[in-house]
Amino acid sequence: MTRSGSRERATPATKTRFQYMAIESRDATSIESKSRQTSTHEEDGCHSSLYDSDSDGESHGVSRSVGSHVRQPPVCDQGVGHYIRTSLGELVLGSKMNILLIFAPFAYISQWLTWGDAYTFSFALLALIPFAERVSFVTEDVSKYTNPTVGGLLNASFGNVTELVVCIQALRRGFIRVVQASMLGSVLSNLLLVLGSAFIVGGTRHKEQRFNKVAAITNVGVLMVAVLALSLPSILDATRHGSGGVHEIVKPIRKLISPVLLNTTDHHPEGSASWIVESVPGGDAPLWLSRLISVILLVLYGLLILFQLSTHTHLFEDAEGDDDDEAPILGMWGGIFWLAVITTFISSLSDMIVNTIKGAANGLQVPILFLTGILIPIVGNAAEHAAALIFAWKNKMEICLGSAVGSAVQISVLVIPVCVLLGWALGTPMTLNFHMFETGTLFLACMGCGVILVDGHAHWLKGAILVFSYIIIAAAFWAHEDPKDMS
Numbered sequence: 001m002t003r004s005g006s007r008e009r010a011t012p013a014t015k016t017r018f019q020y021m022a023i024e025s026r027d028a029t030s031i032e033s034k035s036r037q038t039s040t041h042e043e044d045g046c047h048s049s050l051y052d053s054d055s056d057g058e059s060h061g062v063s064r065s066v067g068s069h070v071r072q073p074p075v076c077d078q079g080v081g082h083y084i085r086t087s088l089g090e091l092v093l094g095s096k097m098n099i100l101l102i103f104a105p106f107a108y109i110s111q112w113l114t115w116g117d118a119y120t121f122s123f124a125l126l127a128l129i130p131f132a133e134r135v136s137f138v139t140e141d142v143s144k145y146t147n148p149t150v151g152g153l154l155n156a157s158f159g160n161v162t163e164l165v166v167c168i169q170a171l172r173r174g175f176i177r178v179v180q181a182s183m184l185g186s187v188l189s190n191l192l193l194v195l196g197s198a199f200i201v202g203g204t205r206h207k208e209q210r211f212n213k214v215a216a217i218t219n220v221g222v223l224m225v226a227v228l229a230l231s232l233p234s235i236l237d238a239t240r241h242g243s244g245g246v247h248e249i250v251k252p253i254r255k256l257i258s259p260v261l262l263n264t265t266d267h268h269p270e271g272s273a274s275w276i277v278e279s280v281p282g283g284d285a286p287l288w289l290s291r292l293i294s295v296i297l298l299v300l301y302g303l304l305i306l307f308q309l310s311t312h313t314h315l316f317e318d319a320e321g322d323d324d325d326e327a328p329i330l331g332m333w334g335g336i337f338w339l340a341v342i343t344t345f346i347s348s349l350s351d352m353i354v355n356t357i358k359g360a361a362n363g364l365q366v367p368i369l370f371l372t373g374i375l376i377p378i379v380g381n382a383a384e385h386a387a388a389l390i391f392a393w394k395n396k397m398e399i400c401l402g403s404a405v406g407s408a409v410q411i412s413v414l415v416i417p418v419c420v421l422l423g424w425a426l427g428t429p430m431t432l433n434f435h436m437f438e439t440g441t442l443f444l445a446c447m448g449c450g451v452i453l454v455d456g457h458a459h460w461l462k463g464a465i466l467v468f469s470y471i472i473i474a475a476a477f478w479a480h481e482d483p484k485d486m487s
Contacts, residue, residue: 083331083334086329087329087330087334087338090137090329090330091134091137091138091338094137095130095133095134095137097129097130097133097382097383097386098130098133098134099130100126100127100129100130101127101130101131103123103124103126103127104123104127104131104345104349106119106123106127107120107123107124107127107349107352110123111352116359116363117356117357117358117359117360117362117363118356118359118360118363118364120352120356120360121352121353121356121357121359121360122360124349124350124352124353124356125353125376125379126379127349128162128346128349128350128353128379128380129379129380129382129383130383131162131342131345131346131349132161132162132346132380132383133383134342135161135162135339135342135343135346136383138330138335138338138339138342139335139339141329141330141335142330142332142335142336142339145331145332160407160410160411160414160415161343161346162346162350162380163182163183163186163380163411163415164415164418164419165343165346165347165350166182166350166353166354166376166380167179167182167183167415167419167422168350168422169347169350169351169353169354170182170354171419171422171423171426171428171430172426172428173354173355174428175354175357176423176428176429176430176431177369177372178354178357178368178372179419179423179430180434180435180438181369181372181373181438182372182373182376182377182380183411183415183416183419184373184434184438184441184442185372185373185374185376185377185477186377186380186381186407186408186411186415187223187408187411187412187442187445188373188377188441188442188445188470188473189374189377189378189381189470190381190384190404190405190407190408190411191223191404191405191408191445191446191449191466192445192448192449192466192467192469192470192473193378193381193385193466193467193470194381194384194385194388194403194404194407195388195400195401195404195405195449195452195463195466196462196463196464196465196466196467196469196470197385197388197389197463197467198388198389198391198392198400198403198404198463199392199458199459199460199462199463199466200460200463200464200467201389201392201393201463202392202393202395202397202400202458202460202463203458203459203460203461203462203463204460205393205395206395207459208457208458208459209392209395209397209457209458209459210397210456210457210458211397211398211400211401211453211456211457211458212315212398212456213453213454213455213456214315215315215398215401216401216405216453216456217450217453217454218307218315219401219405219406219408219409220405220446220449220450220453222300222304222409222412222413223405223408223409223412223446223449224446224450225297225300225413226297226409226412226413226416227439227442227443227446229293229294229296229297229432230416230432230434230439230442231439231443232289232293232432233289233290233293233431233432233433233434234432234433234434234435234436234439235436236289236433237433237435238436287429287431289432290420290430290431290432290433291420291421291424293417293432294416294417294418294420294421294432295417295421297412297413297414297416297417298413298414298417298418300413301410301413301414301417304409304413353376357371357372367477367478367480367481369477369480369481370474370477370478373438373477374474374477374478381407384403384404384407387399387403388400388403388404391403392458397458401453405449405453416432420432437476437480441473441476445469445473448465448466448469449466452465452466
């Protein structure tokens with residue numbers, strides 16, 4: 001995601017996933033930081049706490065930032081009023097995508113005046129795009145006051161906060177299939193649509209583009225582990241070869257997520273779901289297996305972060321470096337405050353989306369699997385999509401792949417396992433059994449993406465292959481219908 005479509009600089013999500021810059025020469029940093037020490041004596045309460053003074057009045061703030069950032073000046077050195085005007089101006093006007101903020105009040109008005117689920121859903125979904133992009137901007141701004149490791153972890157943690165909030169709202173209502181389809185759709189969208197369209201755009205300007213194939217294939221390898229994790233519960237369920245000799249079917253007491261009920265006239269469900277378990281002959285993948293695999297995937301994600309931030313940073317650095325960083329605007333505590341405000345709006349809009357998704361599917365005459373697995377991920381990834389296109393056009397392929405493939409990796413080995421564990425905490429039996437159609441689709445997509453990336457070269461025809469593959473999958477999602485006994 002970018003602060004502005006015309007600005008040539010790495011975004012927080014892409015920096016974390018593929019571009020962890022090496023710290024520049026300490027001598028150069030020291031020279032530049034000394035020129036800013038004089039401002040530390042006039043700070044007010046809004047500045048970062050990283051600046052300290054000794055008894056001689058000399059500042060000893062240490063350069064602590066992502067990549068090549070140097071020590072940052074206090075953001076409130078011109079007064080609180082100037083800070084509020086600057087921060088609000090940047091948050092509201094700093095991105096071209098913010099024009100979509102106009103849909104936010106319409107979403108609330110539509111919900112209040114009961115215009116219909118289709119209108120409320122559409123307005124809330126469009127309004128979610130700029131809020132998701134602003135989360136990335138604020139996280140990047142805060143990370144400038146930290147060291148590279150902490151900054152990278154912050155960006156990684158908040159890079160998919162929008163998807164996570166939507167999933168939490170869906171899990172609270174027992175919409176397990178909505179969570180599964182939206183997560184799978186996000187991975188497919190990033191691997192095929194986002195990456196493919198970026199290759200097409202870049203290929204129209206550059207005959208051939210190159211990227212680090214070792215880093216790319218490493219991420220594809222992590223994706224294949226995620227496919228394995230999703231495949232085993234699905235295979236056990238399909239073959240009834242799980243342990244125990246019985247097959248446990250989890251059904252909601254309230255009719256919330258059964259697809260056979262999605263075309264009924266029932267209005268929004270209230271409260272969380274209650275569950276009953278029926279045992280029938282034939283083994284099934286036990287619920288504890290999904291939870292165990294989720295913990296293992298989270299450990300793998302931690303190792304991936306260590307690999308990218310510490311031991312093999314050179315694989316994820318852009319060849320041109322990061323020479324266009326800007327000074328922080330929000331400050332440490334100001335950034336945390338704005339992050340909380342934006343997350344509150346994201347939670348509210350996500351609640352609208354989850355509440356109206358069934359009625360929207362009926363009103364728009366769109367299959368709910370297509371809505372959750374194709375349409376929502378495309379809209380949700382719009383900001384990252386735009387960033388990938390911009391960086392591909394400028395031949396910054398390491399950042400481009402970080403925005404596409406890196407995001408798919410984070411969803412696969414971070415967001416999905418977290419959703420399983422959150423479901424455990426909420427009493428919702430969220431599993432890794434994504435069922436054979438979805439799991440098979442993910443396997444083929446990951447294999448195809450790996451073949452495309454294996455040689456470290458990109459051109460427009462490869463992009464067309466990926467995009468056409470996504471169109472075929474989208475058509476299959478439209479045609480697919482869940483079994484009537486699937487919860």
